Amino acid sequence: xxxxxxxxxxxxxWQPSAGAPQQVSVAELAGRCFCSERHVRTLLRxxxxxxxxxxxxxxxxxxxxxxxxxxxxxxxxxxMMEEALQRGHQQTALELAQLAPQDLHTLLQPFxxxxxxxxxxxxxxxxxxxxxxLQPGFLPGRAEQHLVGQIFSGIxxxxxxxxxxxxxxxxxxxxxxxGLRWHFYIRSTLHWHNGDKVETAHLQNRLALLLxxxxxxxxxxxxxxxxxxxxxxxxFILHQPDYWLAHRLASYCSRLAHPSMPLIGCGxxxxxxxxxxxxxxESHEQYHLSHPLLKAIEYWITPQLFEQxxxxxxxxxxxxxxxxxxxxxxxxxxxxxxxxxFCYLTLRQSSRLSELQARRLIQIIHHTALLHTLPLEExxxxxANELLPGWAIPEWPDAQQTALPETLTLAYHLPVELHTMAxxxxxxxxxxxxxxxxxxHDAKTWDGCGVLPQADIMMGDxxxxxxxxxxxxxxxxxxxxxxxxxxxxxxxxxxxxxxAVQTQPAASARDSALKAVFAGLMESAVLTPLFNYxxxxxxPPGVNGIRLNPRGWFEFTEAWLPAPGT
Numbered sequence: 001x002x003x004x005x006x007x008x009x010x011x012x013x014w015q016p017s018a019g020a021p022q023q024v025s026v027a028e029l030a031g032r033c034f035c036s037e038r039h040v041r042t043l044l045r046x047x048x049x050x051x052x053x054x055x056x057x058x059x060x061x062x063x064x065x066x067x068x069x070x071x072x073x074x075x076x077x078x079x080m081m082e083e084a085l086q087r088g089h090q091q092t093a094l095e096l097a098q099l100a101p102q103d104l105h106t107l108l109q110p111f112x113x114x115x116x117x118x119x120x121x122x123x124x125x126x127x128x129x130x131x132x133x134l135q136p137g138f139l140p141g142r143a144e145q146h147l148v149g150q151i152f153s154g155i156x157x158x159x160x161x162x163x164x165x166x167x168x169x170x171x172x173x174x175x176x177x178x179g180l181r182w183h184f185y186i187r188s189t190l191h192w193h194n195g196d197k198v199e200t201a202h203l204q205n206r207l208a209l210l211l212x213x214x215x216x217x218x219x220x221x222x223x224x225x226x227x228x229x230x231x232x233x234x235x236f237i238l239h240q241p242d243y244w245l246a247h248r249l250a251s252y253c254s255r256l257a258h259p260s261m262p263l264i265g266c267g268x269x270x271x272x273x274x275x276x277x278x279x280x281x282e283s284h285e286q287y288h289l290s291h292p293l294l295k296a297i298e299y300w301i302t303p304q305l306f307e308q309x310x311x312x313x314x315x316x317x318x319x320x321x322x323x324x325x326x327x328x329x330x331x332x333x334x335x336x337x338x339x340x341x342f343c344y345l346t347l348r349q350s351s352r353l354s355e356l357q358a359r360r361l362i363q364i365i366h367h368t369a370l371l372h373t374l375p376l377e378e379x380x381x382x383x384a385n386e387l388l389p390g391w392a393i394p395e396w397p398d399a400q401q402t403a404l405p406e407t408l409t410l411a412y413h414l415p416v417e418l419h420t421m422a423x424x425x426x427x428x429x430x431x432x433x434x435x436x437x438x439x440x441h442d443a444k445t446w447d448g449c450g451v452l453p454q455a456d457i458m459m460g461d462x463x464x465x466x467x468x469x470x471x472x473x474x475x476x477x478x479x480x481x482x483x484x485x486x487x488x489x490x491x492x493x494x495x496x497x498x499x500a501v502q503t504q505p506a507a508s509a510r511d512s513a514l515k516a517v518f519a520g521l522m523e524s525a526v527l528t529p530l531f532n533y534x535x536x537x538x539x540p541p542g543v544n545g546i547r548l549n550p551r552g553w554f555e556f557t558e559a560w561l562p563a564p565g566t
Contacts, residue, residue, distance in 0.1 A: 003080050009033050009043055010052060011073045022067040026057070029067075052076060120295040121561040123543065127299045130276045134263065137213045138253050138478070140444035142463060143299075145252045146553040150281060150297075151193075152255030152265035153288075155184050155203065155234070156246045158466035160549055164507065165250035165467070168289075169203065169266070170234070179241030179505065184234045184249075191286040192258045193270035200228050206256040207234075218478045219248055222502070241503040243510060247470040268292050268557050277301050281556075293545065293560035337548050340464035342384050342529040343418060345457060348485055349526070352405055353456050358525035360402040361429075361457070366393060370428050371531060374420050381417065384529035387518055388468050394523050404434040411455035413441040418459050421530065445479075452484040459530070466550050469511045472518065473498060485526070 012032045016022065030040040044055040054068040071079075132144050139145050157168035167173070170184035190198035207226050210216045222242035229235040236245065248254060258264035263271050269281035269292065279299040283292045345365065347358040365371060371383035386392045410425065412418045419440070426436040436457075441449045446460065458481065465471045476482055477498055483491045494517070501513040521527040535552040545558040 003084070006043075006046075007073065007077055007080060009035075010047060010076060013043075013047075013053070013067070014069060014073055019069045019072060021069075023064040024067055025062055025064050027062065121293070122296045122298065123294055123556075123559060123561070124298045124300055127301050130301050131274070131279055131299065134271075134274070136210055136253075136257070136262070138215050138445075140447075142551050142553065145463075145465075146549070146551050147279070147281070148252045148255050149267070150269045150556050151263075151267045151271050152257055153267045154249055154251070154255045155207075156250040158250050160466060160555070163467040163469070165246045168250070169198070169256070173246065175243075179243065179503070180238045182236040182238070182245055183229070184236070186232045186234055187288055188232055190266055190288055192261075192266050193264050193284055194258070194261065195286070196258065198266055200231055200234055202259045203234055203256055204228050205259045207254075210254060210256075215478050216253065219251075219253070219474060220245075221477075222499075240499065241505075243505050243507075244470055244473060244502050247467050248474070250467075251465065251474065269297065272296070273298075290557065292557045294556065297556055297559075337535045338382060339533040339535055339552060340388060340468050340550060341462055342387070342464075342532050343381075343415070343421070343459065343461050344527060344529050345459050346481065346485055346527050347525055348456050348458075349524075350456070353408065355525050356398075356402050357404055359396045360400070360404060362393075362525055362528045363396065363400060364428055364432070365425070365528065365530065368428065370424055374417070374424055374531075376417055376420055379534050381531040381533055383531050387522065387527075387529050388464075388472070388515075391515055391518060391522075393528060394519075396525075404429065404432050405456075406433065407435045407437065408456045409437045409439065409454055410457040410459065411439045411441060411449070411451050412459035413446065413449070413461075414444045415461050417531075418461070421459060446481045446484070449480075452481070458485065464550060469514050473501070473514055476517070 013029060016024075016032070026037045026040060029044070030037045033040055033043065035043075044053070047053050048055055052069070052071050054066075054070065056066040056068075057063075058065050127143070131147065132139065132141055134144060134148055134151070139148065153168050155168060155170045156165040156173075159166050169186055169190060171187050173182055173184040175182050186198075186200050186203065192198055204226050211220050211223065211226075222238045222240045222245075224237045224239045227235045227237065238245070242248075255265065255267070263274070265271075266284070266286075266288070268284055268287045268289070270284050271279075272282045273280040278301065280296060281298075282296045283294065285291075345362075347353060347361065349355050349358055353361075366383075366385070374381070384393075408429070410422055412422055422438050422440075426438060429436045439451045439455065441451065443449070444461070446452060446458075452458065460481070462475060463471075476494060482494065486494065497517055501510055501517070504510045504513060518527070533552070535548050543559065543561065545560045546554045547558055549555055
């Protein structure tokens with residue numbers, strides 16, 4: 001705050017002449033700076049010693065002296081910010097950046113990307129929105145889900161090379177022949193970010209808190225209790241077999257925090273700063289797996305950037321670019337993929353909408369130019385013709401001549417592309433004599449949405465994590481959409497089917513059985529995918545090891561910067 005005060009005082013001296021030489025009295029300068037004449041003399045002396053200006057006083061009270069400026073306030077602000085960042089004083093840099101939002105991004109850009117600061121390899125990511133609190137359980141945002149995976153560890157984890165989980169806090173696990181007891185053997189050298197030793201009882205305590213959350217209780221419905229059967233063994237006792245259990249424990253929603261400090265984990269990075277303008281994580285020196293090569297990663301948040309100019313540092317939430325404005329032309333695409341996740345459309349069949357009419361509506365979506373002519377940014381989406389690879393959308397030639405109802409109601413939530421999709425669908429259905437009423441739920445999930453019972457059609461976004469089939473099983477089991485969309489009898493049958501699927505020990509058998517469940521939902525015109533996203537990360541030269549993960553982010557533990565001078 002002291003630096004900011006000095007900068008503000010300097011700006012007050014500068015402004016009347018916009019930097020031109022001035023002849024001015026000490027009394028006038030004191031009036032500009034809202035301080036005493038004695039204090040303004042101290043300010044002038046300090047600024048002159050720092051090389052910012054030259055002040056030549058003239059003898060006699062009230063005489064005008066000569067004031068000559070050597071540096072602009074903007075240049076001074078940048079120099080102060082650079083020094084603060086070199087010293088690792090991020091909060092000071094933020095205080096110095098107290099500008100109008102539209103100016104903040106331009107000021108911050110020179111400090112973005114990968115830099116060595118105070119002998120510390122640091123990656124700074126400009127981001128388009130504040131991050132939501134990192135609370136236990138399910139989180140709606142991809143960035144928050146990814147960040148949770150960097151700060152917290154789980155009993156198991158996914159390593160991106162397989163859809164099957166591997167050990168994390170647990171070194172390995174054993175399953176009883178009947179599938180009702182799972183023994184997870186906990187590593188003996190674990191430490192929380194604050195240095196405390198991780199005790200198996202800590203993990204039991206945190207898991208009990210997670211399972212008390214309604215959504216997580218649905219996910220772990222088969223778990224009867226969790227016991228510490230040995231100082232290094234955590235045992236799950238089930239009332240029915242659940243061979244997705246290791247997958248459920250590897251999900252981001254099952255990551256575990258310190259028993260008394262919810263923002264302390266034992267993942268590869270510890271949380272150092274979490275604020276509306278800056279989030280900083282730093283590597284955890286006692287991490288139990290491969291250590292990150294970066295010391296720190298920062299999100300510098302400039303929300304108006306996304307609204308005003310999608311062509312700079314955050315082109316789109318699924319297309320991340322790290323670099324300065326004048327570098328954008330030279331940024332290289334370092335990783336890209338088509339998301340397995342998809343935007344979807346579901347239909348509630350009732351007296352207002354029959355199955356045949358629902359099939360006709362799906363045909364309009366997939367067999368016209370509707371999805372191919374959405375007025376969206378180029379290379380942002382690709383229309384979907386299957387739910388997952390090999391899970392094809394059904395064909396219904398007999399539905400082509402079916403008349404649609406006179407009116408239907410559509411409810412949808414974010415992402416923003418569904419605004420465009422809703423309007424395009426309204427125009428297409430109008431050509432078929434069907435008036436579409438549109439209701440927007442301003443959120444990323446259906447949680448807290450009171451309009452679902454009124455809707456005939458619903459659109460949303462389904463993020464697919466590291467294990468696609470398991471992620472879809474979790475979606476059916478936990479999302480509030482399904483009990484609202486299906487009748488009580490249909491939903492009870494769905495849950496019973498999922499319970500039967502999870503009892504199959506072989507992964508291939510579970511995957512095939514789950515594929516049949518979704519094939520039934522698509523065949524009965526309850527569900528259809530709309531489009532997938534193009535995930536992209538671009539970076540300037542010198543930022544290495546960038547690899548996209550299934551959530552559209554890059555693995556922070558793999559990114560690295562060459563040493564200065566190499």
